[in-house]
Amino acid sequence: QVTLKESGPVLVKPTETLTLTCSVSGFSLSNARMGVSWIRQPPGKALEWLAHIFSNDEKYYRTSLKSRLSISKDTSKSQVVLTMTNMDPVDTATYHCARGYFDSLGNYYFDYWGQGTLVTVSS
Amino acid sequence: EIVLTQSPGTLSLSPGERATLSCRASQSVSSSFLAWYQQKPGQAPRLLIYGASSRATGIPGRFSGSGSGTDFTLTISRLEPEDFAVYYCQQYGNSWWTFGQGTKVEIK
Secondary structure, eight states: EEEEEEOOOEEEOTTEEEEEEEEEEESSTOTTTEEEEEEEOOOTTTOEEEEEEEEOOOOOOOGGGGGTTTEEEEEGTTTEEEOSSOGGGOEEEEEEEEEEEOOOSSSSSEEOOOOOEEEEEEE | OOEEEEEOOHHHHHTTOOOOEEEEEEEEEEEGEEEEEETTTOOOOOOEEEETEEOOOOOOOTEEEEEEEEOOOOOOEEGGGGOOOOEEEEEEEEEEEOOOOOOEEEOO
C-alpha cells in the first residue's frame, strides 16, 4: 500500500525557513520509475507545483521560487525534504507531496498524494 | 513554461447531466504527460485520467478524457452526486510541471 505523509510546522514567522518532510511507504525512492514532487495550494486557490526529485537525485524547481527552494531525499529513511527560505504570508498554503510515476507505456502522472499540511505564515 | 487554461471556471449542472471540461495549453503537450485530477473540499487531489485518455484504477467509466496537442477535454457522461468537485488538468514537459486553474462543477 502506497502512502505519503507530510509533516512540519503549522505556523512559521515571516522571514523564517520552512522545512517539510514527506514520509513515504509502499515504494522505494530509488525506484527508477518514481519521483516525488511538492505541490502547494493557497486557501481557495489552485494547485501550484514547487519542486521535484527523481530517483537519480535530479532536482527541478519552479522558476519563480528557485532561489528559495531546496529538495532532497534520504532513501534509507524513505523521506523527501523540502526547505523554503524567507517565508512570507503569501506562502500560506496546504503543502502536498505526491508520487510521480512513469508507467510502462511512458505516461507520467501523480498517482498518489499525501493529505497535505497547512502552513500559515504570520507573525 | 507551458500555461494550462481551463474553461469554464464554474460549471453549474444537475445530476444526470453531461459535463464537458476544457483544458487548453499554451504550446503543444505530449498526450503521455497530460493528466486530470478531482479534488473535493478538504481532500487531496485524486488521479482520474492519465495519458490524456486512460482512466486510473478504480475510476468509473462515466469519466473519459480526450484530446491532443493543445486541446484536451474531460467528459463526465452522467453526473453523480459525488462528482461535484473541482477538476484540474496537469502537464509535464521539459522537467516542468503545470496545473490548470481548475474547473468547479457545482450543483445547479
